[in-house]
Amino acid sequence: MSFITLENVTLRFGGLVAVNDVSFHVGEGEVFALVGPNGAGKSTIFNLISRIYNPASGDIRFKDKSILNLRPDQVPFLGIARTFQNIELFEQSTVLQNLLVGRHRHRKSNLLTEMFFAPNVRDEERRHRQVVEEVIDFLELQAYRDKYIAGLPYGVRKVVELARALATEPKVLLLDEPASGLSLEETNDMIFWIEDIKKQMGITVLMVEHDMNLVSSVSDRVLALADGKELAIGTPSQVQSHPAVIEAYLGTGQRISS
Amino acid sequence: MRFVFKRSYDDDIKLFKHRQQAGYYVLLLVLMMALPWLVDDFFLGEATNVLILAIAGMGLMLLTGQTGQVSLGHAAFMALGCYLNVILMQRGVPFIISLPLAGIITGIVGAIIAMPILRLHGIYLAIGTLAISVLSEDIIVISKKWTGGVIGLVAEPINIFGLDIDRYGTPILFYFLVLFVTLFVLLIFRNILRAPLGRAFAAIRDSEVSAQALGVNVTKTKITAFALSCGIVGLAGGLLGHFAGAFNHETFNLVLSIQLLLMIVIGGLGSIHGAFFGAVIVGFLPQLIAISRDGISSIFNLGSLPLPGIETASFAFILVIFIMFEPRGIYGVWIKIRTYFELFPFYRKNMFKRQKSYLKTERMK
Numbered sequence A: 001m002s003f004i005t006l007e008n009v010t011l012r013f014g015g016l017v018a019v020n021d022v023s024f025h026v027g028e029g030e031v032f033a034l035v036g037p038n039g040a041g042k043s044t045i046f047n048l049i050s051r052i053y054n055p056a057s058g059d060i061r062f063k064d065k066s067i068l069n070l071r072p073d074q075v076p077f078l079g080i081a082r083t084f085q086n087i088e089l090f091e092q093s094t095v096l097q098n099l100l101v102g103r104h105r106h107r108k109s110n111l112l113t114e115m116f117f118a119p120n121v122r123d124e125e126r127r128h129r130q131v132v133e134e135v136i137d138f139l140e141l142q143a144y145r146d147k148y149i150a151g152l153p154y155g156v157r158k159v160v161e162l163a164r165a166l167a168t169e170p171k172v173l174l175l176d177e178p179a180s181g182l183s184l185e186e187t188n189d190m191i192f193w194i195e196d197i198k199k200q201m202g203i204t205v206l207m208v209e210h211d212m213n214l215v216s217s218v219s220d221r222v223l224a225l226a227d228g229k230e231l232a233i234g235t236p237s238q239v240q241s242h243p244a245v246i247e248a249y250l251g252t253g254q255r256i257s258s
Numbered sequence B: 001m002r003f004v005f006k007r008s009y010d011d012d013i014k015l016f017k018h019r020q021q022a023g024y025y026v027l028l029l030v031l032m033m034a035l036p037w038l039v040d041d042f043f044l045g046e047a048t049n050v051l052i053l054a055i056a057g058m059g060l061m062l063l064t065g066q067t068g069q070v071s072l073g074h075a076a077f078m079a080l081g082c083y084l085n086v087i088l089m090q091r092g093v094p095f096i097i098s099l100p101l102a103g104i105i106t107g108i109v110g111a112i113i114a115m116p117i118l119r120l121h122g123i124y125l126a127i128g129t130l131a132i133s134v135l136s137e138d139i140i141v142i143s144k145k146w147t148g149g150v151i152g153l154v155a156e157p158i159n160i161f162g163l164d165i166d167r168y169g170t171p172i173l174f175y176f177l178v179l180f181v182t183l184f185v186l187l188i189f190r191n192i193l194r195a196p197l198g199r200a201f202a203a204i205r206d207s208e209v210s211a212q213a214l215g216v217n218v219t220k221t222k223i224t225a226f227a228l229s230c231g232i233v234g235l236a237g238g239l240l241g242h243f244a245g246a247f248n249h250e251t252f253n254l255v256l257s258i259q260l261l262l263m264i265v266i267g268g269l270g271s272i273h274g275a276f277f278g279a280v281i282v283g284f285l286p287q288l289i290a291i292s293r294d295g296i297s298s299i300f301n302l303g304s305l306p307l308p309g310i311e312t313a314s315f316a317f318i319l320v321i322f323i324m325f326e327p328r329g330i331y332g333v334w335i336k337i338r339t340y341f342e343l344f345p346f347y348r349k350n351m352f353k354r355q356k357s358y359l360k361t362e363r364m365k
């Protein structure tokens, strides 16, 4: 079944067509990568799926049901979690508290029961913490668990953001440049984790990434974009050797081959 | 230095981090309970005033410190709580019902006002809420039939289960009443902070986009924070009415709104301690100024020194000092002192270098 479907989606910022008639679908259990030079419209596609932007035309579907009637805060309830290109963590909270916000979509308690910390609130808290601890173990964040984000190095923050998305127990994970700014070693960890997320957790992954080594190691399919338009779609090697893709990268100073 | 080994999830959920910490707070509570027998009536009155300020401080802290939404209009909600409580009592509602009811109605009114006003961000929100404070004074004066206009109202005597509680007649009982409400609000505050709602508040404060991406309904949660905050401040207002005895529109003027905000900034934004530290400063500063003024004038034989505006100037001065040197407020100083002793002699000067405090209400969309 197709989890995420974009159908002829177009979005303009004033005169700029950031996303131009883009269509693709991401199947269940697939790792799907969006690549393309800076300003191609990759993050904008994520923001469209998150409902931060409204498309000018076209349709966006989750499991064959349009999500265009949803508010941004309703999207995670479908099981869609995301990370941001410019890390958006809760700076004045600890790692643990950040991950616990990830549990928000599973909240069953309400204002009144929480004010008095009723027994069911406590039970739920235990349940949330159990899931969060599993994520902490999986991503090896034990050492940072009670640290405040404001003092953490960049590489750790990236992992915390991934952890927070996983704490929502998503069906689909949108990762915006999970490896940007990471060292070689950290990138290798990331490859390993994304593979586990796909194989062990069975989570569908849609990601944006510039690092072609990462893209070709983990992705099943790749869509290349430039200036909001689709260039090519296929396996990582097909896309990398596609003439239009090579041309799009020419003169940008970025590399497409790894 | 103390290491806390966590063995179960409850270690993170419970109210106190470890036995020793619980011990400290029990000690503090015992001290507060014994206070009426340790100090004279004048000081007890001041302590009562500080507790009322602390309740209001917690109310505003929930909104500004936890959720990141500034309000310069909270005196208006104190006024609402105060007037509602007394008006209800005048119509025969007993205090144990009128005070909670005043808090709840203030909360509901807060929620209604929050709907349009919380669309504003940052400085605009400050200006918008400031307008509430300015307007409220006029509204009080105009609604003469209910509020007594410029003459104001006199708080009805409190009677709980046949027990007469009066600020001057039975200051000890009044102190305990206020202490009870303080503890009640404190418990609710703590409970909310360790529950999903409290985390959603902090999430909105730090990054609205990602709070939203995790399923937090930003508008609804902000309104909830505003309502809760107003409700708590309404309770404080209700108590203040009885503390003041008589009050009118000037009791709850704009200066009070500003004082409340200063209080939590000086105390330390984002911590419960901050509300209390700030209340102590704001509560005792006038006394401190009076004492030092008398001291100075008697030393130099100046007679009675008229120094208009000295209080406001001192507040401004303290605020500037804190913003420049210790943005985390008195709570920040407290943490440093504690760490110094815990780590002695290994404390480094740059230990808290990275930690900055700022109000961030809005970021990239």
Ligand SMILES: Nc1ncnc2c1ncn2[C@@H]1O[C@H](COP(=O)(O)OP(=O)(O)OP(=O)(O)O)[C@@H](O)[C@H]1O
Pocket: A013, A016, A018, A036, A037, A038, A039, A040, A041, A042, A043, A044, A045, A085
């Ligand atoms: N909120 C906005 N308002 C106006 N223009 C925008 C906005 N967001 C993005 N754009 C423009 O839309 C285009 C696509 O931006 P987008 O962020 O999607 O690129 P990207 O493919 O993610 O690039 P990068 O690899 O640099 O992250 C760019 O030209 C950008 O300047």
Ligand SMILES: [Mg+2]
Pocket: A042, A043, A044, A085, A208
């Ligand atoms: Mg991008």
